[in-house]
Amino acid sequence: MKNITYFVLLGILAMQPLFAQHTLTGKITDAQTNESLAFVNIYFPQLEKGTNSNENGEFSIDNIPNGNHKLVISFVGYETFAKTILFPVSEPLNIQLNPSAIEMEAVIISTPFHKLQSQNVMKVERQSIKEMKASGAVNLSEGITNIAGVSSVSTGLSIGKPVIRGLSSNRVLVYAQGVRLENQQFGDEHGLGLNDAGIESVEVIKGPASLLYGSDALGGVLYLNPERFSAENSSEGNIRATYFTNTQGYNTSAGFKSSGSDFKYIFRGSVSEHSDYETQDYRVTNTRFREQDFKAGIGYQKNKFKTEIRYNINQSKLGIPEEIGEQNTNRTPLEPFQELTNHIFSSKSTVFFNNSSLDVTLGYLYNDRKEFEDHHHGDEEEPEDEDHEEEAHEEDEAAALHMKLKTFNYDAKYHLPYIGKFETIVGVQGMNQVNTNYGEELLIPDATTNDIGVLATSHIHFETIDIQLGARFDNRSITINDQIDRSFNSFNGAFGIKTNLFKKVTARLNLASGFRAPNLAELASDGTHEGTNRYEIGNLDLNNEQNLQIDLALEYKNEHVEVFANAFYNSISDYIFLNPDGNLIDGNPVYVYLQDNARLYGGEFGFHFHPHPLDWLHIETSFETVTGQLEDDNYLPLIPANSLHNTVRVEFEKDWFKQGYAFVKYSSTFDQNNVSAFETPTAAYNLLSAGFGCTVKAFKNDLEVSISATNITDENYINHLSRLKADGILNMGRNISFGLNYTL
Structure with a gap:
């Protein structure tokens, strides 16, 4: 292939x-x-x-x-x-x-027909990175939690995994630079490995997207749109810097891009560094981290051919918190910690024919993961400063855990000529992936995975109704240690309809099936990983997870009021989960992988009010809820608590500054008492945040200035999706960020 x-x-x-x-x-x-x-x-x-x-x-x-x-x-x-x-x-x-007075719409890239959200049959959430930064988010994994229906399973501040309507890990597919991201998503403490520098916006498909993306999109898709090239025959550059008081940390980036009539290029480098985050009572030891990121791209367009090549390398050193220990503001992680290097190389080309076009996207990803554990130093005295910490690490001969994941993927889609009211796409997608172990600790075995899928989808435009439908067939084969072969097949389909029930009311109804093949950890785990405190045993007899979701979205919109209601019901057959079998190995309880049917249901509801003639005033409220249960009515783990968000935002402009804004946000997270057998309930909490910003002229160029504060009341709280909850460790306290973005 x-x-x-x-x-x-x-x-x-x-x-x-x-x-x-x-x-x-x-x-x-x-x-x-x-x-x-x-x-x-x-x-x-x-x-x-x-x-x-x-x-x-x-x-x-x-x-x-x-x-x-x-x-x-x-x-x-x-x-x-x-x-x-x-x-x-x-x-x-x-x-x-x-x-x-409503915000400008943008083209949705994650769906195949690239339409405005108002034209889409499928409801897709979109938010720009600029909006996330304005809210005070420290990094990408924290920023995506501002999107309705999206949460994050976190391990401290630096490690976060997206959760879409209660589903996470390998049930949520992440796309970056137009290719599927593969970086050992199965691990509880394995984050995205991405930096928000050089990313323009985030799109979220909430629901099974297997029709578009194949396995692992059963719960939804997080689609990260890269920074655009500059307009034709123009150049621009900028320098950004943000300081965070809580971690005494910073995020910095600098980039430049230029476009001619045929060629264009872009590059951006960034560095982020943070010490342990602080609560009202203590600093959370070893939540410190350092991240370096570089992105580059080159594009060419001539006649009926267009292509672009992008590259991203991300290197990070992330502390893994275990308990409250030393209290300082050093930035070099203690053991245990992760050293990660992610390479993403992507190529996207389009050939335009008279009334049709062919898109071909190729990707190569190289994920190098090392984890160093504190038992390497035994009873040696702990280093007292950052220099000694670095020297101690250099003395280590090898990482305890060392895995390399190499992935090649391809995606070819042919946009057929319009046939009356039909807009149709056919395509083929696939992946070859090799996992290799080099460390003394084996979390998952060496294995080779091959995927191939074929799909067809159509958008049908009628006078008052839009219909989208499609079908897809996938095959995934997994070879483990060159000895064990498993093959998984699935046929999936989707149907959606959008119409105006009344002049100002839009309705969307989508029905879609999805699937997920078991990952390597679920099939072949056999051991204890540092920090999990359990011995996991895989199950080679596991079947596909298969789901069917119905999604109803209603939206009322006039010149000054928007009201929306999104409801969903997601039925999953053969849901895979961990369960203790009552035995102990090396003093750790043994957990095995089982399957049972499950269901998730809930939705998002809210309104946006911008009264006339006060078009500069915006009042927004939203409510999110999700419930997840097995067939025996036991609750699923890691289901986010219900939450209510209220925001008042104003926009203003004066002669000496432009694009001014200010906001106050009050978020209420309710008790989470619907917990699995191995979780404990989580108490409710309320968080207050605020911020303002504007653009001014400095040396004849634009300077964006922003200040934001989160958890202003410095409340002690624990999020239900925090992996530190079991140890009673609090989430981050008050944080004030100061940001500058200077356009060259």
Whole structure:
């Protein structure tokens, strides 16, 4: 399969004949006043080409190939406009934008047809990294918890795993740079291994997305959109820095990007470093960490061919907290700690035909994971400072746990020509993955995994109804220690419908099936891992997890009020879970993997009020709930507690600063008493946060300034999804962050 894919790519690179290219011209005006609108963003997302309107509202975009291409026009204070245009066109395009206090919409990339959320049949949540930083999030894993229906299983501050509507680990698939992220997601204390620098936005599909992505998307998808290249024939750079009072830590990054008519490039480097986080009573020992990240990309577009290559290396050293010990603000982790190196190499190419196109995405990921345990030093005296800590580590001969995971994946999708009201995509996806152990401790065995899946999906546009449907077949084969072979197959489908029940009410109904093949830990574990305090034994006879979810979304929207209600019911057959068998090995209780049917249900509800004429005032409220149970009515573990969030936000502009904002947020997390047999209830808590920011001119360039504070009342609390909860260790206390972003 690798050779076939390479030949396909070479064929694509060779297909660059000179086809007719077209120019689109037009003018943007206000629908109410007919006044010209300057600096409006005009963008073709599939072509990744765009421009801004001039002072007269006029624009021009060159080198557009034949075929259907989606155009998106967006401007602050106006409704986002989207239209599919068939080229060639004979006349200029004149667009009138309607004023609106609602935030601008963006194109959703994680779904195959790349539509605005208002046009999507499937409900997808989206949030920009800029919004996450404004809320005071220290890193990406903390920032995603601001998205409705998304939580995080955390081990201190540096390690977090996304939870979507109660499902996590290998049940949630993460995409970065357009390729599926593979970094040992099965481990309880294995985080994302990603830095938010160089990421533009996050999209979340809440529900089975196996139709689009195959195995491991049973619970949903976290899709990370990389930073865009700069506009054609332009360059820009920036320097960012944020300081956090709680950890006495910092996040810094610097980047530059430039685009010509054919070539474009981008690069960004970042460093983050934090000491142990502080609660009202103590610092949590060994939650310190250091992370270095570098991202680069190059793009080329000519005639009917477009390609981009991106690379990301992330190196981090993460302390693994176990108990409250020494109290200081050193930043070098103590043992036990992880040393991680993640490489992501991706290539994304598109060939445009007259009325169709072919997308080919290739990815290679190299995950090098080392874990050092404190028994290496035995009874030696603990180092007293950071220099000695480094020397002590250098004396270690090898990591206790050392695994390398090498993954090659491919994704080819052909967008068929429009057939009447049908927009159709067919595709093939696959993966080859090799896991190899080098350390003395074996958490999972050496193994090779191969995936292949074929899919077809259509979006049908009617006058008042949009329908999306599709089907997919997958095969996964796993060879363990060159001796044991297991194969898993699954056929899945999806059906969705979107319509306007009334003039202002939109309804979406989606029914989808999904699956997940057992991971290596579930199939072949046999040992104790430091920090788990249990001996885990895998089960080679496990079957696929298979689920069916129904999702109903209602949305009312007028000029000043938005109200939404999302409800879901998720039925999972052969749900895999750990259970003690009553035995002990080396003094540790033995846990085995079992299967039973399970169900999860709940939803998200809320409203957004921006009254006229106070369009600068926004009042937002949302409520989230999820319940997970086995067939015998016992509750599933790691289900987030119900929560209520209330936010008041204002936006303002003055002559000397732009894009000003301020907010106050009060979040209430309720008691979690619906716990599994091996969990304890978690008490309720309330958190107050606030922040403000603006953009000012400094040396003729833009300087963004932001200040935010979280847990302002310094409340002592424990999140139900904290892995430190079993030891009674508190979550982070009050934290104030100061951020600067200077555009060069």
